[in-house]
Amino acid sequence: MANRNRELGTATLGGLVAGGLVSTALGMADISFSTAIGAFVGGLVAAYLLYGKTSQSAIAGALSGALGTPFFLGVSQILLIFEVIPLPSGPTPQLSELQAAVVVILMMNLIAGAIGAVILSAVHHPPKSLPPPPPPPGSAAGPVRYCVQCGAQLPSGAMICTHCNARQPQ
Numbered sequence: 447m448a449n450r451n452r453e454l455g456t457a458t459l460g461g462l463v464a465g466g467l468v469s470t471a472l473g474m475a476d477i478s479f480s481t482a483i484g485a486f487v488g489g490l491v492a493a494y495l496l497y498g499k500t501s502q503s504a505i506a507g508a509l510s511g512a513l514g515t516p517f518f519l520g521v522s523q524i525l526l527i528f529e530v531i532p533l534p535s536g537p538t539p540q541l542s543e544l545q546a547a548v549v550v551i552l553m554m555n556l557i558a559g560a561i562g563a564v565i566l567s568a569v570h571h572p573p574k575s576l577p578p579p580p581p582p583p584g585s586a587a588g589p590v591r592y593c594v595q596c597g598a599q600l601p602s603g604a605m606i607c608t609h610c611n612a613r614q615p616q
């Protein structure tokens with residue numbers, strides 16, 4: 447259980463960082479829905495780290511999407527403060543508008559992260575365990591038989607012992 451939680455934490459963190467970085471890069475390039483795309487990528491990363499565990503991947507993807515939002519907002523603010531990205535022009539949005547935007551982005555990222563994780567889990571199955579090898583020829587014909595005379599193992603269907611030539615009862 448502890449191991450599973452650690453896997454979930456690692457996947458969430460991986461998705462969060464990857465999603466946050468992608469969101470920031472796309473945001474700098476002024477691409478719309480940059481946070482949702484980032485969250486989607488974060489979900490993919492989380493699912494990749496969990497490798498094939500769909501339900502856990504969906505949780506990790508959703509968590510990384512939701513947690514990636516403050517990560518992205520924080521990085522964006524730092525970039526704005528250091529003027530790496532220009533301040534948005536136009537009128538300053540109302541606080542209520544910003545609050546609504548954050549809630550929308552949070553929900554959008556949560557869903558995008560979960561979707562990304564589920565998609566990757568669906569297409570990226572762990573390798574199926576190989577079927578058992580077919581039994582070697584001859585052994586499937588019946589139980590192993592031994593000579594009534596000398597006890598040597600007989601080839602399947604042998605009427606006469608290959609060792610002592612004793613006739614075998616059928």
Ligand SMILES: [Zn+2]
Pocket residue numbers: 593594595596597598607608609610611612
């Ligand atoms: Zn024999």
